[in-house]
Amino acid sequence: MSDLVVDGLVAGYGDVRVLHGVSFTVRQGEVCAILGPNGAGKTTLLRALSGMVRTRGTATLGGTELAGRSPDTVARLGVAHVPEGRGTFMPLTVEDNLRLGAFVRRGRAEVEADLERIFTYFPVLKTRLKQEAGSLSGGEQQMLALGRALMLRPRLLLLDEPSLGLAPLVTRELFRIVQAINAEEQTTVVVVEQNAHLALGIAQQAHVLETGRIVLSGTAEDIRADEQVAQSYLGYRV
C-alpha cells in the first residue's frame, strides 16, 4: 500500500535543470537500484524525494505527496535519507548521532527499544556508544549512518552511494545488512550506487539514469543481462 510512485519529476539547482521528467514506481518492501554514471542526477533524484531541491512533477509515498514538501515534513512522513558521504556528526557521540535519527519521533520508550533493535544489526555501534563518531572507521560510519536512518522507523529508505570509499569486504557486509533490514522491516529501499554488481544483487527493480533521464528500466536480472549495462557498469562480459 505504501508504494513509491514518481511521475514526471523535474529537479535542479537554480537555473540548471538536472532531472528532466523521471518516472518510476517502487512497490512497498522492494529494493530499487538507481544506476548511472557520474553527473546523471542520481543524488539529485534522492534530494528531490526528500525535499532538498526544488521540484516539479509528483512523487507519492502511499498516496501522500512528497515532492515540494520541506525536508522536515518528508522526514515526518517516514522517509529516511542516508546522504552521500554518510553525513556523520563528527564531534558528537555515536549515541547522539543515533538519537538525532529519531529527531522527529515522539515516544521515548519506543525510541529506546529501537536503539536496542539497531544494535542487533550493528553490534559494533553498541561498543562505541560514547565515542566520538568522527573516530569511527569509514565502514563503521556508514553503519552508523544506516542505523541512524533506521531510528526514524522509515517507510522509505534512500541510500546515496553507501559503498563510497569503503573496502570491498566492508561494502559487501553493508549490503548484506541492507538486505536483512529490507527483509525484516519491510522497508522500501531506493539505493543509488556506482557498484552496480552489488546493488543489483539485492534489488528487485533497477533503473539506469543518464543525463537526467531514465534510459533503461527492468528487473534486476534484466538489467544485469543487458549488454550495454554490462559493458558500462559491471565491467565484465562483452
Place this chain on the structure above:
Amino acid sequence: MTESTKTDEKTSAPPAPVRTSAVARWRWGALAVLLVLAVYAPFQLAPFYVFQLTMVLVYAVALLGLNLLVGHAGQISLGHGAFFAIGAYTAAILMEREALPYPLTLPVAAAVAFLIGLGLGVPAMRLRGLYLALVTLAIAIFLVPLLKRFEELTGGSMGLTLAKPQPPAWTGLAEDQWLYFIALIVAVGAFLLVASLLRSRVGRALHAVRDNEIAAEVMGVRLSFYKTLAFAWSAMLAGVAGSVYTWVIGFVSPDSFTVNLSINLLAGIVVGGLGSLSGPVLGGLFVMFVPSISQDINDAAPGVIFGLLIIAVMYVAPTGLAGLAGRLIKKIPRKKE
C-alpha cells in the same frame, strides 16, 4: 542502562566510557572548587578587584549566549555587543524613566533583547558565513548613532546615570560585594539554563546544524528555525548581561557599546573555547583583563595583543583555553582499575 551492562561483562569493556566518566569527575570537582572560591573571594579582595570579578561574570553571561550561537549552533555574530547594549539601555531606561525596581528590569531586558534578536534573526539567519558576519556587524555599527539620536529616551551622547542597587541591611554586605553576588547568581542561573538546554533534544539539534547541515536537514531538523532560535537566545543572554552591567556600573552611554565590544566578545569566546561550558568564564577573564592590562603597556597595545593572542590560540589551541585545559586533564595519569 550502561551501568548495568558494565557490571555484567568483566571482559573487554570498551575504554571510552571509563575515560569520559573520569573527565566528568574532574569537571564536577573543578566546578565545586571554583564555586567555593567564587563565594569566598569577595570577602578577601579589595573592592576594586571585586568589581573586576563582577565584570568577568557579566561578560561570562554574555559569552554564554555567544557560545550558544557560535560554538554550539555554528553561526557567527559580530553584533553581540548590540544586544548587550539593548539589555543595558532597557534596564537603564526602566530604572531612570519608569522608576522600576532594578530586579524587575532583568526579565524585561531579556524579553526585549530576545524579541529584537528574533526579529533580526529571521532575515539574518538565511545568510551564512561572511554575509552573516557582515549583517551582524552592521547591527553593531548602526546602534551607536541610533542611541545618540533618541536623546529624550537614551540621554544621547551624555548617557544615563543611575543609582546603583544598594545591599539590604540584613545581608551586612558592602555595595561591591552585593553587586558581585547578584552577578554570580545570574551567571550560575544562566549557566545551568544553558547546560540543561544543551543536554536536551534542542541541544542535539543545534549541534547537528553546526556539524552537518545536510544530514541535519534530512533528519528533520529545520535549519532556519533552530538557527533563528539560537540567535534569539544568544541575544537574550546578552540582554541579561547588559542589564546586570547597568546595575554594576550605574551608567550607560553609547560609547560603551561600540563595535569594539562586539569584536572583543567574539575574540573572548574564541580564545576561551568555543562549544565548551567553561569557555565563557575563561573568555570573560580575557575580555575583562587583557585590554586593561595591555592598556598599561601602551595605548595602542590592546589591539595588537588581542590580535596576536587570537592568532596564537588558533595555532596552538584551536579549541581555546577550555580545550587546552581539557587536553591537560586527560594527560594526567590515572590509577589502573
